Amino acid sequence: MRKFHLLVINEWVKMVKKRSFVVPYLILLLFPQLLGYIIHSVSPGSFASAAGFTREMLLPTGMGQVMTILSIIGTAGIVAKEHSRGTIKFLLIRARSRTAILASKYVTVLLYVLSLTAVAAAGILLSGMIWFQTGGGDTGIADILLALLYGCIYSFVYVTLAFMLGVLTHSTGVAIGLSMFLLTIDKMVISRSFYKYFLFPNLDLSVYGSGQQPPMPGMTLGFSIAVLAVYMTVFLLAGFLVFRRRDVA
Amino acid sequence: MERTSVNQLQSDAAGDLPVLQMKSVTKMIKGKAIVNQLSFEIRKGEIVGLLGPNGAGKTTAIRLMTGLIRMTEGDVLVHGHSIRHDFRQAIAHIGAIIENPEFYSHMSGLDNLKQYVRMSDGIAESRIAEVVELVGLQNAMDKKVKAYSLGMRQRLGIAQALLHSPKLLILDEPTNGLDPAGIREMREYMRKIAEVEGISILISSHMLGEIEQICHQAVVIQNGTLVKVTRLGAQDSTENEVSLSVRVDNLAAAAAVIQAEEGVRLTGTDEQHSELIISLHDRKVPELVASFSAAKVGLYRITEHKQSLEDDFLKWTGGNRIA
Incomplete structure (x- = not known):
């Protein structure tokens, strides 16, 4: 495990060397500026402060969703492309276990999400400071960090899903397509009590924050965290078990 | 064998x-x-x-x-x-190339090799230069692999396979x-x-x-x-019997010479090409040539008679087509 970080460096280098690498970062920096401008010109009073704007934008209902989409696009191919390009053969005939290789890829995916989140936060904060008052309002740094955390968790669940799909299907298209499809329908609510055990209603943890009603009766923050943990574990287990055992043709 | x-x-x-x-x-x-x-x-x-x-x-x-x-x-x-x-x-x-050598084409040859260096234990920095020199890719290391010809990719494949000795x-x-x-x-x-x-x-x-x-x-x-x-390979066969194919102008006369010569065996005749296939000890060859000229048998060519691997292969695999 001592040399695990070298595997992560490998994966990171492969991503950075892509010419399109900076595009999602640019989007996350520039898009909030445009958004801030539009909101400011339509209704200047909608956000009391830059902090309030930042908090609201980072949530899965705001830029958090864009961040997730970009994360999925950026990482869905991390396993599937090795198969389609044939580079998986050179990758797997090294003195490293398949578990370590896949784990290094997953860690890289998480790091990528974190880096996107950091850039998005910076972009949003900048936009907030340009278009809204820097002081005032009742949103503090703790609120912003919490929103950042919720946005990250939302993205983590989706990239983990896309990661598993990439391992199982060897297809970047299926991994991106299916997870994007789920992303677009995840706000849908089916009013049956069994639905609270599904992934979707539990994805946005920010609903528990401000004394709002939970999406469905009987749901709590702890419940949602537990459900998310179970789903993530299943996704990862499925991915790792299949990757370890599968014949590479 | x-x-x-x-x-x-x-x-x-x-x-x-x-x-x-x-x-x-x-x-x-x-x-x-x-x-x-x-x-x-x-x-x-x-x-x-x-x-x-x-x-x-x-x-x-x-x-x-x-x-x-x-x-x-x-x-x-x-x-x-x-x-x-x-x-x-x-x-x-093990170092291997399985089917085609596939690399990360958006990266340079050097970056690709570095990937594999990071995945193996105890490769010295100088090893990259060593294998690159062995396969003669010194001038292409900074080019992206997508600009490589198939031959260059094949060579990079060998370099990749040899990195970890x-x-x-x-x-x-x-x-x-x-x-x-x-x-x-x-x-x-x-x-x-x-x-x-x-x-x-x-x-x-x-x-x-x-x-x-x-x-x-x-x-x-x-x-x-x-x-x-x-x-395979008869590189250490100088001390042994060799099989020769001899083209002559007169098969019957040549056969008679061979029969008279001690230690020379006639193993086959190819009438169409007027050739005899004989088996003899290496150092008997000059003697045999001398006997041929003494008997006025015209000698057109002497070649080593090898059963090619292809013949063997077809025999073993029952003539299955190879592509």
Whole structure:
């Protein structure tokens, strides 16, 4: 495990060397500026402060969703492309276990999400400071960090899903397509009590924050965290078990 | 086949392990045996050809050796380490190109090699320069791999396989898609690698001529089953009997000369080309030529009569078409 970080460096280098690498970062920096401008010109009073704007934008209902989409696009191919390009053969005939290789890829995916989140936060904060008052309002740094955390968790669940799909299907298209499809329908609510055990209603943890009603009766923050943990574990287990055992043709 | 070189006997006595041991390896896919009870060995410094008609299981066998696919039964030992139970120890002794060498084409050759350096233990910095020089890619290291020709990619593949100084190099159809100059170049690399670095090489190929030219041993498989293991190359046969094909103007007169000559046997006649196939001791050849001229038999040409690997191959595999 001592040399695990070298595997992560490998994966990171492969991503950075892509010419399109900076595009999602640019989007996350520039898009909030445009958004801030539009909101400011339509209704200047909608956000009391830059902090309030930042908090609201980072949530899965705001830029958090864009961040997730970009994360999925950026990482869905991390396993599937090795198969389609044939580079998986050179990758797997090294003195490293398949578990370590896949784990290094997953860690890289998480790091990528974190880096996107950091850039998005910076972009949003900048936009907030340009278009809204820097002081005032009742949103503090703790609120912003919490929103950042919720946005990250939302993205983590989706990239983990896309990661598993990439391992199982060897297809970047299926991994991106299916997870994007789920992303677009995840706000849908089916009013049956069994639905609270599904992934979707539990994805946005920010609903528990401000004394709002939970999406469905009987749901709590702890419940949602537990459900998310179970789903993530299943996704990862499925991915790792299949990757370890599968014949590479 | 009976020739086992003295070196090998000595290394056996020293308790040297074979570099690769296939032990009744079987791979079943959907109830069908793709590779069936395949066993053979590769010793140090040996170049071995893996031959077989299309679909014989050559690539499957190589994927089994490198752990890319799991075997149903049997085991592969690389330098004594099982690829099943001790994968990382075993694979550390193998360098391989399986089918086409595929690289990250958006990265430079050097960046690609660095990837594999980070994935192996104890590779010195200088090793990259060493292997790059061996395959002659010094001037292309900073170019992106997508700008490489197939021959260059093949060479980068060899560099990649040699980085961690393996004991066994596995090359799957290494001359596939190369032009004649590239094929010749590849052959020279393989010789150099086997001689200079003392690495054993396993080459799978359908190019029988290739195998015949550089391999010490050929392993022939068909339908996943071992058909034959044969030694190739008559390089140490000067002390032995040679088989010659002699073209003459008069077959009957020539046959009479041969009969009169002691230690010369007539093994065949090819009337169409007016040729006789004879077997004799190497040092009898000048005497025989003298006898021919004394008997006024016109001699057009003398060539060594080799049964080509192709003939053997077709015999062993029952004339199955090779592509």
